[in-house]
Structure formats: C-alpha cells, structure tokens
Amino acid sequence: xxxxxxxxxxxxxxxxxxxxxxxxxxxxxxxxxxxxxxxxxxxxxxxxxxxxxxxxxxxxxxxxxxxxxxxxxxxxxxxxxxxxxxxxxxxxxxxxxxxxxxxxxxxxxxxxxxx
Amino acid sequence: xxxxxxxxxxxxxxxxxxxxxxxxxxxxxxxxxxxxxxxxxxxxxxxxxxxxxxxxxxxxxxxxxxxxxxxxxxxxxxxxxxxxxxxxxxxxxxxxxxxxxxxxxxxxxxx
Numbered sequence: 117x118x119x120x121x122x123x124x125x126x127x128x129x130x131x132x133x134x135x136x137x138x139x140x141x142x143x144x145x146x147x148x149x150x151x152x153x154x155x156x157x158x159x160x161x162x163x164x165x166x167x168x169x170x171x172x173x174x175x176x177x178x179x180x181x182x183x184x185x186x187x188x189x190x191x192x193x194x195x196x197x198x199x200x201x202x203x204x205x206x207x208x209x210x211x212x213x214x215x216x217x218x219x220x221x222x223x224x225x226x227x228x229x230x231x
Numbered sequence: 232x233x234x235x236x237x238x239x240x241x242x243x244x245x246x247x248x249x250x251x252x253x254x255x256x257x258x259x260x261x262x263x264x265x266x267x268x269x270x271x272x273x274x275x276x277x278x279x280x281x282x283x284x285x286x287x288x289x290x291x292x293x294x295x296x297x298x299x300x301x302x303x304x305x306x307x308x309x310x311x312x313x314x315x316x317x318x319x320x321x322x323x324x325x326x327x328x329x330x331x332x333x334x335x336x337x338x339x340x341x342x
Contacts, residue, residue, distance in 0.1 A: 120273070150330065159235070159321055159333030160274070205273050216262055216325050218287050221273030 119143045120208050122222035130230050135193040137225050139206030142187065146208040150219065151180060151191045154203045163204075164191070196229045203227075233258060235324050235334035243340045249310045252337045254322030256303040262286070262327055263305040265297060268319040268336070280305055281327070309339075317341045 121140045129135045137151075147168040152160035166173040166180045166189070173180050179192045193200055206222040236255045244250050256263050262281045266274035276289035280299035294310040303324070309316055317340050323331035 122273075152333075157335065159323070159335050162330040162332070165330065207273075214328055216327055216329060216331065218264070218276045218279065218289065219266075219274075219331065220276070221266075223271065223273045 117142075118223075119146075120206055120220050120222040122204075122206055122225050124225050125223070126226040126228070128228045128230060129196045131198055132195045135191075135196045135200065135227055135229065137191040137193075137204050137206075137227065139189050139191075139222055140187060141189075141208055143208070143210065143220075144187070145210040146220075147212065148209045148214050149180070149182060149189050150207045150209075151178075152205045152207060152221075153200075154205060154224070160205055193227075196227075198229045198231050201227055201229045235322060235332050237320075237322050237334040237337050239337060240335070241338045241340075243342060244312050246312055246314060246341055248312050249308065250312060250339060252307045252309075252320050252322075252339070254305045254307070254324075254334060256305070256324035257332050260324035260326055260332070261303055262325045263299055263303065264323045264325075264331060265305070265307045266321040266323065267291075268321060269315075270318070274321055277307070312341045314341050 150165040151163040154160045182189045203224045207219040264279040265277040268274040278288040279286045283299045299305045319336040321336045323333045325331045
C-alpha cells in the first residue's frame with residue numbers, strides 16, 4: 117500500500133523554465149512533508165519541507181505547495197538549472213514526528229534539465 | 232564538519248549468510264535511522280535509534296536488527312539473508328526535531 121505516490125517517473129524541462137514535481141498521499145495523519153534530492157552514488161539531500169499548518173513554503177528557487185483537501189503537494193523550481201537534474205523524492209511523517217522520525221517516501225521523479 | 236559515512240560501499244553475500252553494515256553519524260547528531268531502498272523504489276524505513284534505544288520500527292522482520300553506540304554510530308545487522316534483501320541501505324542521522332542527513336549508502340547484493 118503506497119501511502120506516498122509520485123506518479124511521474126520522469127520529467128524533462130528546458131533550462132530557465134519552471135519544473136513542477138507532484139506528489140499525492142493517502143494517509144490523513146501525515147502532518148509534515150519534505151522533498152529530498154538524490155544524485156547517483158550519493159545519499160538523499162534535504163531540500164525543503166512544509167508543515168501541514170501551512171500551504172506554501174519558499175526557499176530561494178524552490179517552493180513547496182500543500183493542498184491538504186486534495187492530499188497533494190508539489191515542488192516548483194524556478195528557474196530550472198542543469199545542476200538540478202537528479203531524482204526528487206517526496207516524503208511524509210505523521211503524529212508530530214516532524215523531520216526526524218519515520219519518513220515515508222514516494223518512488224521518486226527523475227528530473228532532467230536540458231541546457 | 233564530517234557528514235554521515237557508511238561502510239562498506241558495496242558487498243556481495245550469499246543467501247543464508249549474515250551481514251553487518253556500519254554508519255557514523257554526523258557530529259552532534261543523536262538519532263540514527265536506517266532505510267532500505269530497492270531498485271526503482273523510494274527508501275523504506277527499517278528502524279530508528281535515539282540515545283542507544285530503538286525509537287520506532289518499520290515493517291521489517293526481526294532478522295533485521297540494529298545497535299547504536301555511545302558515540303552515536305550505528306550498525307544494521309541482517310541474519311539469514313534472502314535474495315530480496317538486495318538493495319541500497321541508507322543511514323540517516325539527525326538531532327531531534329531537525330531534518331535527517333543521509334549517508335551515501337551501502338549496496339548489498341545477495342546471490
């Protein structure tokens with residue numbers, strides 16, 4: 117039972133344009149959401165997070181949007197750069213665990229930013 | 232500041248054998264979590280240790296066990312290896328309340 121779903125295995129975007137990565141979840145107890153980026157032969161790197169009490173969080177070129185009623189979140193990268201090419205994982209935790217406790221990950225989306 | 236390190240990088244074991252994977256936490260971190268990432272999947276939570284005590288466990292059988300040491304380094308032990316245990320094993324450390332920092336992983340192949 118996949119509680120966190122990333123339905124797009126891959127996404128290709130031109131440099132300078134917006135990248136939008138999507139994530140859906142089924143567990144209504146999730147109250148904290150994170151995005152991680154992973155390059156080959158490296159561990160996932162934390163990118164940005166959002167608590168369920170917010171609907172938007174921004175950090176530089178990265179913005180995460182949360183729609184609790186739709187159980188949907190998205191990561192916007194603007195402008196996209198070739199160095200952003202990586203696998204992006206959406207993750208969630210529940211019961212006040214925040215970023216520290218058990219994370220449930222999606223299957224990832226491979227983003228390719230074309231120069 | 233040294234990041235999370237894991238050893239070995241790769242190893243190959245035979246079905247039925249036992250394996251121990253090691254993780255050194257980032258300096259100042261007192262929590263360590265282990266995840267299994269099968270090919271084409273996202274990481275799956277195995278368990279977490281906080282101050283040397285197990286602090287949560289995912290849906291993995293008892294043959295997956297762990298330890299955390301006083302210096303907050305950690306081991307993951309897997310007994311009676313099965314072919315399906317072939318995966319990338321990721322260790323992540325954190326301070327309580329902060330995001331988890333992942334190591335590069337150990338690639339385990341069971342033949």
